[in-house]
Each structure stands twice: as C-alpha cells, then as structure tokens.
Amino acid sequence: MKKILLITGTIILIFSFGSCYYDKAELLYPNINSCDTVTSITYTKVIVPIFQQNCYSCHGGNSPSGVIAMGTYANDKVLATNGKLMGSINHTAGFSAMPQGAAKLSDCNIAKIRKWVQAGSPNN
Ligand code: HEC
Known part of the structure; x- marks a missing residue:
C-alpha cells in the first residue's frame, strides 16, 4: 500500500513539473509578446x-x-x-x-x- 502511494506520488510530481514547463506560452509561442504595448510606455x-x-x-x-x-x-x-x-x-x-x-x-x-x-x- 505504501509503495503504491509512493509511486502515485512520484508520477504526480513528475507530471506537475512537466506541466510547469510546457504551459509557458512564451516558450511555446516566442512571438506572442513581441510587441509589448502593455508595459508602461514612457x-x-x-x-x-x-x-x-x-x-x-x-x-x-x-x-x-x-x-x-x-x-x-x-x-x-x-x-x-x-x-x-x-x-x-x-x-x-x-x-x-x-x-x-x-x-x-x-x-x-x-x-x-x-x-x-x-x-x-x-x-x-
Ligand atoms: C530624411 C529627413 C527626415 C526624416 C528622417 C524625418 N523627417 Fe519629418 N520632415 C522632413 C522634411 C524635409 C519635412 C518638411 C517637408 C515635408 O513636409 O515634406 C518634414 C516634415 C515633417 C512633419 C510635418 C508634416 C506635415 O504634414 O506638416 C512632421 C510632423 C515630421 N516631419 C515628423 C517626422 C517624424 C515623426 C519623423 C520620424 C518618424 C521624421 N519626421 C523623420 C524630413 C525628415
């Protein structure tokens, strides 16, 4: 039982780290913020x-x-x-x-x- 929990936990951990990386829009679409008119224009x-x-x-x-x-x-x-x-x-x-x-x-x-x-x- 403990072993199953450990394995499940590890798998969840791996997937959550994975999604942190792949969900970054800037990495998937490098041009998405290429024209930044949101940051204050001085x-x-x-x-x-x-x-x-x-x-x-x-x-x-x-x-x-x-x-x-x-x-x-x-x-x-x-x-x-x-x-x-x-x-x-x-x-x-x-x-x-x-x-x-x-x-x-x-x-x-x-x-x-x-x-x-x-x-x-x-x-x-
Ligand atoms: C190579 C030289 C040159 C550059 C570079 C240049 N201008 Fe000019 N500009 C002129 C000349 C010459 C005139 C006057 C003759 C005319 O209106 O065509 C003029 C006229 C203007 C006018 C009056 C327009 C009107 O219809 O009354 C404005 C405003 C202006 N320039 C803004 C700018 C801005 C803003 C930039 C940069 C994005 C710029 N100029 C770059 C040469 C230049």
Missing part, C-alpha cells in the same frame, strides 16, 4: 529611442528639416498634440509621410507612439 525609455533612430537626424539640432523641430520634450509634445506626429507616421492623407525617404515605422513602434499620445504624451 517618453524617455520607449519614445525617445524610436525618434532618435528615425527622426532626430533630420528634425533635431538648430536647423531642423521643414522647420519642424524635435529632440526636446517640449518640441515633441507640440507635434503629439497638434496631430502632425500621428498623421505623418501613419501616412495619413494631408500630412507629409514620415520618416521621409525611408520605410514606414513598424506597426509595433507606431502602436507604442499612439499609446503615448493617447495617454496625453506625458513627460515620463
């Missing part, structure tokens, strides 16, 4: 790096392209508020498509910027 950690890679080269500095200045929170906030930021990166009719001369931003980056704008484009 201006400094998420938005600025996207702008640095795609926008500041033309719109930063003292003589920004199209007299559209970016690169400080105050300047980026103006574009977020007046609608030109989302209009240009979404390639909406009536706006100049940005980044100029390059591929459209990834859906994931656009989603992150949209989330930041919808949150009131906070300085965080």
Whole structure:
C-alpha cells in the first residue's frame, strides 16, 4: 500500500513539473509578446529611442528639416498634440509621410507612439 502511494506520488510530481514547463506560452509561442504595448510606455525609455533612430537626424539640432523641430520634450509634445506626429507616421492623407525617404515605422513602434499620445504624451 505504501509503495503504491509512493509511486502515485512520484508520477504526480513528475507530471506537475512537466506541466510547469510546457504551459509557458512564451516558450511555446516566442512571438506572442513581441510587441509589448502593455508595459508602461514612457517618453524617455520607449519614445525617445524610436525618434532618435528615425527622426532626430533630420528634425533635431538648430536647423531642423521643414522647420519642424524635435529632440526636446517640449518640441515633441507640440507635434503629439497638434496631430502632425500621428498623421505623418501613419501616412495619413494631408500630412507629409514620415520618416521621409525611408520605410514606414513598424506597426509595433507606431502602436507604442499612439499609446503615448493617447495617454496625453506625458513627460515620463
Ligand atoms: C530624411 C529627413 C527626415 C526624416 C528622417 C524625418 N523627417 Fe519629418 N520632415 C522632413 C522634411 C524635409 C519635412 C518638411 C517637408 C515635408 O513636409 O515634406 C518634414 C516634415 C515633417 C512633419 C510635418 C508634416 C506635415 O504634414 O506638416 C512632421 C510632423 C515630421 N516631419 C515628423 C517626422 C517624424 C515623426 C519623423 C520620424 C518618424 C521624421 N519626421 C523623420 C524630413 C525628415
């Protein structure tokens, strides 16, 4: 009787360890969280790096392209508020498509910027 309990217990133990591993969605589907717009999107950690890679080269500095200045929170906030930021990166009719001369931003980056704008484009 004791032996049976021991064997049953061992089997349950093995299966429960097994399920711990195989039930992890991130391991089964590595791309499931590839666009994370749930974790807090901050201006400094998420938005600025996207702008640095795609926008500041033309719109930063003292003589920004199209007299559209970016690169400080105050300047980026103006574009977020007046609608030109989302209009240009979404390639909406009536706006100049940005980044100029390059591929459209990834859906994931656009989603992150949209989330930041919808949150009131906070300085965080
Ligand atoms: C290669 C240079 C270049 C890059 C990179 C670039 N821009 Fe521009 N951008 C321009 C120029 C030049 C203009 C003005 C002429 C025009 O509107 O087409 C402009 C205009 C704009 C405007 C005004 C659009 C309108 O319709 O009034 C916005 C907003 C803008 N850019 C945002 C961005 C953002 C955001 C990025 C990054 C995702 C970016 N730009 C990347 C060159 C660039």
